[in-house]
Amino acid sequence: MRLDIxxxxxxxxxxxxxxxxxxxxRTVLDVxxxxxxxxxxxxxxxxxxxxxxxxxEPTARACTESxxxxxxxxxGPEFDSLPAGERPEAGLLGLRRALGGYANLRPAVAYxxxxxxxxxxxxxxxxxxxxxxxxxxxxxxxxxxxxxSDASAxxxxxxxxxxxxxxxxxxxxxxxQAQLRRRKVTSVDKANVLxxxxxxxxxxxxxxxxxxEVRLEHMYVDSCxxxxxxxxxxxxxxxxxxxxxDILSDEAAVISGSLGMLASATIGGKVDLYEPVHGxxxxxxxxxxxxxxxxxxxxxxxxxxxxxLEAGAQDIEDAIREVLDAGYRTADLNRGRAKRVVSTxxxxxxxETAVADVADRRRAYHAV
Ligand code: IPM
Ligand code: MN
Numbered sequence: 001m002r003l004d005i006x007x008x009x010x011x012x013x014x015x016x017x018x019x020x021x022x023x024x025x026r027t028v029l030d031v032x033x034x035x036x037x038x039x040x041x042x043x044x045x046x047x048x049x050x051x052x053x054x055x056x057e058p059t060a061r062a063c064t065e066s067x068x069x070x071x072x073x074x075x076g077p078e079f080d081s082l083p084a085g086e087r088p089e090a091g092l093l094g095l096r097r098a099l100g101g102y103a104n105l106r107p108a109v110a111y112x113x114x115x116x117x118x119x120x121x122x123x124x125x126x127x128x129x130x131x132x133x134x135x136x137x138x139x140x141x142x143x144x145x146x147x148x149s150d151a152s153a154x155x156x157x158x159x160x161x162x163x164x165x166x167x168x169x170x171x172x173x174x175x176x177q178a179q180l181r182r183r184k185v186t187s188v189d190k191a192n193v194l195x196x197x198x199x200x201x202x203x204x205x206x207x208x209x210x211x212x213e214v215r216l217e218h219m220y221v222d223s224c225x226x227x228x229x230x231x232x233x234x235x236x237x238x239x240x241x242x243x244x245x246d247i248l249s250d251e252a253a254v255i256s257g258s259l260g261m262l263a264s265a266t267i268g269g270k271v272d273l274y275e276p277v278h279g280x281x282x283x284x285x286x287x288x289x290x291x292x293x294x295x296x297x298x299x300x301x302x303x304x305x306x307x308x309l310e311a312g313a314q315d316i317e318d319a320i321r322e323v324l325d326a327g328y329r330t331a332d333l334n335r336g337r338a339k340r341v342v343s344t345x346x347x348x349x350x351x352e353t354a355v356a357d358v359a360d361r362r363r364a365y366h367a368v
Pocket of ligand 1: 075093279
């Protein structure tokens with residue numbers, strides 16, 4: 001089996017964390033006898049500086065011609081004054097559109113070893129394991145018309161728009177994921193105010209009838225924002241529209257204790273896209289202190305969804321747990337009790353050693 005991966009390190013801490021994710025991927029793919037190629041391309045601010053555009057054509061082409069795309073992060077303060085369509089973020093939105101993945105999976109898991117990193121009490125986060133399925137190609141992010149009105153009466157507008165098929169396809173992803181988990185879907189909307197949400201709720205309800213074994217509940221987004229931090233354990237799969245999902249998935253980071261832990265997979269299109277949720281973190285970029293575990297966990301999702309290598313995905317997830325259990329922490333996870341505070345590269349090396357061990361053990365077990 002051969003896997004061609006396009007790597008888009010991007011901006012800020014993106015290159016640092018992506019390097020570690022690639023290192024882990026190489027190790028695991030090697031263990032399982034996969035051949036892999038990694039081709040690096042520019043996106044975001046780096047691409048603006050180099051090519052004058054956040055999504056150069058060769059980058060888009062390389063991505064659509066590969067089996068999977070692994071991205072670091074885009075964005076930085078030096079681009080803040082650019083119009084929305086020219087910013088680094090426009091490169092990422094353009095890439096998402098070009099690849100066509102409409103379902104963005106963002107798991108948030110409470111790891112016992114770092115429960116003290118969460119601002120929530122340990123008994124509140126204990127055992128929480130939420131999968132946010134965020135609609136990624138519609139809603140207010142892409143709706144037309146949008147823009148600024150003329151300067152004589154300064155105003156700006158965006159459009160939230162959803163069609164039935166757009167809601168149906170992401171709802172199916174959520175229900176299928178729930179079938180593999182604890183069989184509960186919470187559909188999040190603002191149906192007490194927004195027409196798009198009323199359509200969302202009706203459509204999800206209808207799709208839900210095809211999955212009688214999955215329990216469906218509906219929740220307003222404001223209420224969900226509260227429940228995520230008061231009772232995260234009550235959720236299994238959350239499905240929601242683009243902007244709500246963007247906001248709720250950052251909030252869900254309190255379950256793991258750091259935004260640096262969260263991974264994502266964007267599936268359903270021509271080529272799937274994997275990226276940590278944390279963004280470019282310009283304040284710590286280049287310092288070698290960023291947490292690579294979100295990027296490494298994204299690599300696990302890549303093996304699961306794009307390579308059909310579930311065992312390899314689990315090896316990485318087990319290795320992350322082992323390294324945390326052993327007391328190693330990047331700075332964002334340090335609450336004073338860390339056995340050792342490690343750099344980005346040291347954390348990558350620790351996971352690499354652990355993953356090789358875990359994979360060996362799994363193979364030895366299967367051999368007997
Ligand atoms: C995310 C990010 C992006 C988004 C930005 C960088 C465009 O915040 O992936 O959550 O809003 O989708
Ligand atoms: Mn976001």
